[in-house]
Amino acid sequence: MTDAHNDSEAGALRRRTNTTRRVAATPETASAPMISDVPLAPADGLVAAPRYHRGAPAAEPQPAADAAPRSSRREQRERPSFLQQERHEEPARSGARGMLNRLGFSLAPGAAERAIRDNETLVGQHWPGPRTIAVVNGKGGAGKTPTTVLLSAVFARFGGAGVLAWDNNQTRGTLGWRTDTGPHDRTLFELLPEADRLLGAGAQSADLAHFVHHQVREKYDVLRSKPMRLAQENRLHSSDIDAIHAVAAKYYRLIIIDSGNDESDPMWLRMIDHADQIVVATTTRDDHAEAGALLLEALEERDERSADLARRSVVVVTQADRKATPADVEQVVTGYRDLARDVVSIPFDHEMVDGHLRLSALAPATQTAWLAAGAAVARGL
Template identity: 45%
Template sequence: MSTAPAEWPKVEAIIKEDGTGEVRIGGSIHPIQTGDLAAARAAAVEIVAGAAAKLGRNLRAAMSDPEGEWPLIIHADGTVEEADPGTAQEPGKEKPARRRKATPTVPAEVITSSQIPARKDTEPTPERKRPQSMEKPAIVPTKTETAPPTETPSGTPQQTRQSLKDTSFLVSAPVLEPATQGWRGTLSRLGFRMEPSAEELAEREDIRTVSQHWPGPRTVAVVNRKGGANKTPTVVMLSAILARYSGAATVAWDNNESQGTLGWRTEQGGHSNSVLDLIDSSQTLLSPSTNAAEIARFVHHQTSDKFDVLRSDENEEGDHEVTAEEVDIAHQVLTRYYRLIVMDSGNTARAANWRRMIHHTDQLVVPVTAIEDRAEAARLTLQTLESRGGHDAELAANAVVIVSESTDSKRSMSGEALKRAKAEAQRIADGFAPHVRSVVRIPYDPALVNGPIRYDSLQPATQRAWLGAAAAVARGF
């Protein structure tokens, strides 16, 4: 086999999000035209492997795509391994490592309380799986001492038998599934089992967290007494993610004292009923003879995101304000039919329905856009609850603050303006971190600005960030 230096010929692969790209081997260019990112990665590996076979030796390839840079060693026999980006040793001897862009792919979450279980941040060594020797059977005696052997009538020592209660054949260690994302996932699908990256392991842990079931119903209140703070999009996103992953019956309730906007940003069912209609029919809905399907007469099902919406009153005259007693009735009905209630709210912390909502709340969420007056309103909301003491103060201390980048159109913003917007979001997040349980940042996404909100319409980075936010909320259950 040739011992030519690893850097010759120079091999680069540039992959785009739409599945196109090119592989440059020396002076030749090989275009890639596929349908998606994963297929383009596989095509790039195949092109380089073909060149390695023709040359009869391994090739070092610098692979780059929207998720980062991945130095690989493509062997002449078609096998693939990751290479150390800092060395140019002889092919096949590189240490397995990886280089990524500075921009993180996980949401910037600040954990500030010991109530959140610690998570390992170490990344498994990205080596290919090699044949291993057979391990001993998983028979684990729990006793550390054994009785001395006894003498048989013939004088032969006989081992004292242990109880079957002290023996188990079950293997308790979980099986780590191979990588499914990025170049690691592509290589796993090509037959080279790769362990998941730290980012993928963090995402799996968030999915596990939001997929849990908990005993009894839970109520989440989304509050900020300033309008335009992203309350309604937050309610929709949390409801969608928790409903999708946990499968728990979930309802988003617009608890505005008069008329809210949750119904405008979500699908409407085949009726126009609101919370007032549900309250009027509460005796029937709470009757033991009423079946669960009857609740569909009063809520509006979200067909793709799998949760229901209880709309606020949309009376054109606007002559009714929800009372504390009506909140109690509606909450009693909903806890019979749903395991999770996510409540939108108005802007008046002094309103009777707002204060009664807090009484029923198990987890507080405070959304804020990266604008100083929204952040100040969020701070005052938390301060108000803290000053009331008891249950209200407890909610404030264990709140989850969700900081979204400005919803202003970014098409007209310069690179410097975008940088300032991100810096402002980080400043606000850092300011809240010492006072609450968790802070999560959400990137700008045009799909959240206008019209009906759908989880599937969000960009992948936004979906990932909202998954992190939902996991932070679920840890409070």
């Protein structure tokens, strides 16, 4: 009887529980929290385990607020990188030290050789975008063409291809006469009508070989003028200079322009507008030196950009006269120091007097001087 009584009470309890569950599911009581939804308070010293409902995404456990972030094993281990080892200086190659090194020694270079290496690094660099150098002097015979040719050769020798020497002379430009001729006789006058095509997307750098004259030994290109024509036939407009410069800037990293003597000519003035650096070429002759100085002073009065070019200019003083003394050279160099950023002197070399100009044909001291001139120009680019 006791068992039957217990079964009866158990059945009644189940019926009351089912009734409670049905009431909890009614709309009126749907928002009320169920007992199982209420979190139980953890006992002292214990952390309650998270409760999850069936079908709900599992929440990731959050780190304690005061927990320090774990560092990786790479961060914990410090070691020197194999890629950041100090590079050793190359042993001397020239002079007595170089001779001893060829016998098996390993001597460091001297101060003179280090200076040459620094200059080689300067002229060998590439800039983010093309650069234009204008070689100027209002007096003929001041050395503009040799300066254009030999600076082009220096930059091409140590910096690689992509150097153009451009004859922007409206009166008998001789740049083509002092450099090698390619397999054609074309000039900037044949290039100009093709400028739009060369600036188009379908043009290729090899297309320029139809118009420029590559210097095989010195590794730069020459864009010639036509000195056989009369001056009025060689005249170009400012828009023509813009078009030629746009083509040159698309295909070359460095453009060195040999200019004419008329500083009022639109060709000359537009060249200055495109220039990133001015190089004044002069000899030790008084009239050449004075003409170059007057030009710089005139540029300072033209506009702010031209004045900045004048202040940052480089002057190359060439000893074109064998009879010029060191005092004559120093007088010109000293006179330009207050007008320009840098002044470089070039010793007399008979290979520069007439005929084709080649850097490799000059005496070692003359080559070193032209390298120093190129480095002075590179510092301003």
